[in-house]
Each structure stands twice: as C-alpha cells, then as structure tokens.
Amino acid sequence: MHRRFMLVAAATVAVASLAACSSGDTPDSPAASGTSAAPGSVTLVTHDSFALSDGILDDFTAQTGIAVKVIQQGDAGALVNQLVLTKDAPLGDVMFGVDNTFASRAVDEGVVAPYTSAAPAAADAAKHAGGTGLTAIDYGDVCINVDHAWFTKHELAEPTSLDDLTDARYKNLLVVPNAVTSSPGFAFLLATIGAKGDGWQAYWADLKKNGLKVADGWSDAYFTDFSGGGGGGPRPIVLSYASSPPSTVPKSGGAATTGALLDTCFRQTEYAGVLTGAKNPQGAQKLVDFLLSDEVQADIPTSMYMYPVSTAVEIPADWQKYAPLATTPFDVAPDQITANREAWLAEWSQTVIG
Structure with missing residues (x-):
C-alpha cells in the first residue's frame, strides 16, 4: 500500500521492542537540548514502510537508556486516521510518517504536541516544515x-x-x-x-x-x-x-x-512529532531528535528510499x-x-x- 522497493521486496521492517542497554549523553542525544533523562520506553506509531537499518534503534537505546517499541498503522492516511481516533488515549508517545497531504488534519485535530528540536539538523528540517509546526524528517x-x-x-x-x-x-x-x-x-x-x-x-x-x-x-x-x-x-x-x-x-x-x-x-514530506498525551514526552522528544541525527539521516535513502532533510549527510552516488x-x-x-x-x-x- 505504500512505496519502498527494498522494504517490500525484502520484508525487512524492524518491528520490535528493544531492550535498554545503557544511558548517557552523546552529540546526537537530545540531552543536549535541555530535556532531562527519560528512562524506560517510548512507543513510536508509524506507517507500514518505516524501516531503519538493523541496529540503529539499538544505538538510540544505548545512548539514552530508552527502549523503543514500533507500532505500524498502514499507510500515511490510515496512520492519521488512527491518530485522530485515539487522540484521547494515544497509541504511543511519538509519531513518524504523517506527510504534507495529511499534516494539516493532524495539527487541526490536536494530535501532536508542540516541540522544537535542538538537534543540529533542526534548521534543515525547518526548511521543509511548510508551516505545519511538525518536524520534517525526509522528503521525496x-x-x-x-x-x-x-x-x-x-x-x-x-x-x-x-x-x-x-x-x-x-x-x-x-x-x-x-x-x-x-x-x-x-x-x-x-x-x-x-x-x-x-x-x-x-x-x-x-x-x-x-x-x-x-x-x-x-x-x-x-x-x-x-x-x-x-x-x-x-x-x-x-x-x-x-x-x-x-x-x-x-x-x-x-x-x-x-x-x-x-x-x-x-x-511529499514526512514528519515526526510528540503525541499529545504521551506517557513519556521527554523520551519522545529524544526520539524525534534522534531521527534528525547524522546516523538516521544517512540511513534514510537506503532504508526508506527518501531524501534526508539534513544537508550534512551524503546522498548515495547512484x-x-x-x-x-x-x-x-x-x-x-x-x-x-x-x-x-x-x-x-x-x-x-x-x-x-x-
């Protein structure tokens, strides 16, 4: 129902709860943005084509001590529908994959809480925000x-x-x-x-x-x-x-x-955001920041076949x-x-x- 050739062909969508390994601040860790440590877990609600390379979400856990659970809800349209229907009892803490064709609905329905990332790539992301107030992660x-x-x-x-x-x-x-x-x-x-x-x-x-x-x-x-x-x-x-x-x-x-x-x-631009009513909003902010890290941004072209918003990472030669x-x-x-x-x-x- 969505795109991403390598994802559908190889069926490599990473859907798992990742065990916490250790905590600590790194240059890509949101602790630098002023949020306090948020141990425990965060739940990412996303579309069926979300997939990062093996080990990347483990790295987030190692950096922050926060385990990540991924819940997938169909394509971008189905994702928005579910976020709206469950906004009074949200399915998770953070969302990824609402695109610019549906972003205004998510914003108007109050699904996403205001958050401004302080990650280094946040300035690049802002160029793709399109007035939504959401955090742009990739585009194509x-x-x-x-x-x-x-x-x-x-x-x-x-x-x-x-x-x-x-x-x-x-x-x-x-x-x-x-x-x-x-x-x-x-x-x-x-x-x-x-x-x-x-x-x-x-x-x-x-x-x-x-x-x-x-x-x-x-x-x-x-x-x-x-x-x-x-x-x-x-x-x-x-x-x-x-x-x-x-x-x-x-x-x-x-x-x-x-x-x-x-x-x-x-x-098409895809956004991330902290869900209103999130159980772990600080952990959600850290995950949004992590999606703007060099590690994730460099992985997006080969894992999700989209362009990263960050101008600091290299695009594959082909x-x-x-x-x-x-x-x-x-x-x-x-x-x-x-x-x-x-x-x-x-x-x-x-x-x-x-």
Missing part, C-alpha cells in the same frame, strides 16, 4: 515511472508529461494506485490538481478513456502490474517515486532499467544519476488540501471508478 517526489526496456523493445517513444499520458499511443499502458486507499495515489491526484486546476476532473476522465488501470495500492501497481517492477506485469508506466530507479540497477552493474518523469511530480528531484514539482497549499480533500476524493472516485 511522487512521479510517473517508465520501463525503458519495454519502450525500447516496442520502438515507442517514452512519455514525458502528464498530457502525454492521455495520448492514444499510450493506451492501456498506465497503472496508478487508488487515490482513496494509497497515499502516493492521493499525492498524484494532487499533482494533477496542481497542474490542471479546475480541469483536473476532465484530465482524469481522459486517462480513464485511455485505458488507465487503478490498483488498490502502490505495491500492487509496482510489483504486479508494472513491467519494470520485477513481476513481469503488462504495463510499462506506473506511479511511483523519483527515487525508484536506483532499485532497478542490475546487481551485475549497468544503468537503471527504469526512469522517473520529473515533469509529473508532487513533493541517486545523483538515477534519482534526481524534480526542479518544479506541482504543489497544492496545505489549507486547500484540508478544505477539499473529501470532496476531491469523492469526485475522483465518481470520475475514475464510477
């Missing part, structure tokens, strides 16, 4: 992806724009996740609203006439329907991420077999070639998303699903 572009090999084999020029996707040359070639049930799917709906304005419904009607397929979620679209996702599907155009292509570089070497269309993108960000992604203001989300989804469903 939701974009149309194409299978280079398929188009070469069929001697057909690849599409390059949103308008190309309605061209008869690409009939029955595109698959996207459902905008109602998938956060990347909703992000792509927002891309088309940002691009087409009041004409977005007509654009989707044209996509439907051109043989659009709607999958339940990202994994179905990418791994089952997409010809370049490893499952041998029939469709060479799929909605995914600008960071998807590096995962298709052959192990034996060579170039990525897929590419992202950077004129079709919507930028990302510079195969996972560049869009220069001018489409944008929709957060307050407009909040005001129109339900109406837009209802109109999308009526237009596309019928």
Whole structure:
C-alpha cells in the first residue's frame, strides 16, 4: 500500500521492542537540548514502510537508556486516521510518517504536541516544515515511472508529461494506485490538481478513456502490474517515486532499467512529532531528535528510499544519476488540501471508478 522497493521486496521492517542497554549523553542525544533523562520506553506509531537499518534503534537505546517499541498503522492516511481516533488515549508517545497531504488534519485535530528540536539538523528540517509546526524528517517526489526496456523493445517513444499520458499511443499502458486507499495515489491526484486546476476532473476522465488501470495500492501497481517492477506485469508506466530507479540497477552493474518523469511530480514530506498525551514526552522528544541525527539521516535513502532533510549527510552516488528531484514539482497549499480533500476524493472516485 505504500512505496519502498527494498522494504517490500525484502520484508525487512524492524518491528520490535528493544531492550535498554545503557544511558548517557552523546552529540546526537537530545540531552543536549535541555530535556532531562527519560528512562524506560517510548512507543513510536508509524506507517507500514518505516524501516531503519538493523541496529540503529539499538544505538538510540544505548545512548539514552530508552527502549523503543514500533507500532505500524498502514499507510500515511490510515496512520492519521488512527491518530485522530485515539487522540484521547494515544497509541504511543511519538509519531513518524504523517506527510504534507495529511499534516494539516493532524495539527487541526490536536494530535501532536508542540516541540522544537535542538538537534543540529533542526534548521534543515525547518526548511521543509511548510508551516505545519511538525518536524520534517525526509522528503521525496511522487512521479510517473517508465520501463525503458519495454519502450525500447516496442520502438515507442517514452512519455514525458502528464498530457502525454492521455495520448492514444499510450493506451492501456498506465497503472496508478487508488487515490482513496494509497497515499502516493492521493499525492498524484494532487499533482494533477496542481497542474490542471479546475480541469483536473476532465484530465482524469481522459486517462480513464485511455485505458488507465487503478490498483488498490502502490505495491500492487509496482510489483504486479508494472513491467519494470520485477513481476513481469503488462504495463510499462506506473506511479511511483523519483527515487525508484536506483532499485532497478542490475546487481551485475549497468544503468537503471527504469526512469522517473520529473515533469509529473508532487513533493511529499514526512514528519515526526510528540503525541499529545504521551506517557513519556521527554523520551519522545529524544526520539524525534534522534531521527534528525547524522546516523538516521544517512540511513534514510537506503532504508526508506527518501531524501534526508539534513544537508550534512551524503546522498548515495547512484541517486545523483538515477534519482534526481524534480526542479518544479506541482504543489497544492496545505489549507486547500484540508478544505477539499473529501470532496476531491469523492469526485475522483465518481470520475475514475464510477
């Protein structure tokens, strides 16, 4: 239902309670921000695609004496729904994975308590906050992806724009996740609203006439329907991420077999925050700070296939070639998303699903 190729393919999501090892302050420890020690445990409520490399959360425990329990709640939309439904009796202490398509709802519902991190990367995070008051941790572009090999084999020029996707040359070639049930799917709906304005419904009607397929979620679209996702599907155009292509570089070497269309993108930012009513708010603050540490930020590209907000860590070399960000992604203001989300989804469903 979400993205992250290596995560779905390898099923390496780390969901565990980690035993406390020792306490103590380090340069990346939130103790430097003025919070007192918070031994015991914290519960992180997140989406199904959260995964850091083995041992990283153990390092947090070693630095702070705080064990971490991870609870996963579906994609970003399902996560927000659960946080809102349980806000009077929160599921945990800290959340990660609410993105900019849902952040305003979480803030308006009072799900997250105010907290300003003093971690070194906090200034970088603030540049991506978008007025939410939340702590940005990572970001990436939701974009149309194409299978280079398929188009070469069929001697057909690849599409390059949103308008190309309605061209008869690409009939029955595109698959996207459902905008109602998938956060990347909703992000792509927002891309088309940002691009087409009041004409977005007509654009989707044209996509439907051109043989659009709607999958339940990202994994179905990418791994089952997409010809370049490893499952041998029939469709060479799929909605995914600008960071998807590096995962298709052959192990034996060579170039990525897929590419992202950077004129079709919507930028997605993921946030963390201390939950209102947290049992261990000081421990939650420490974990938010830890997510901004160099250790975590450097791990994000290879573990969660997103860009870190910190400018102090290096991006993998193949990302510079195969996972560049869009220069001018489409944008929709957060307050407009909040005001129109339900109406837009209802109109999308009526237009596309019928």
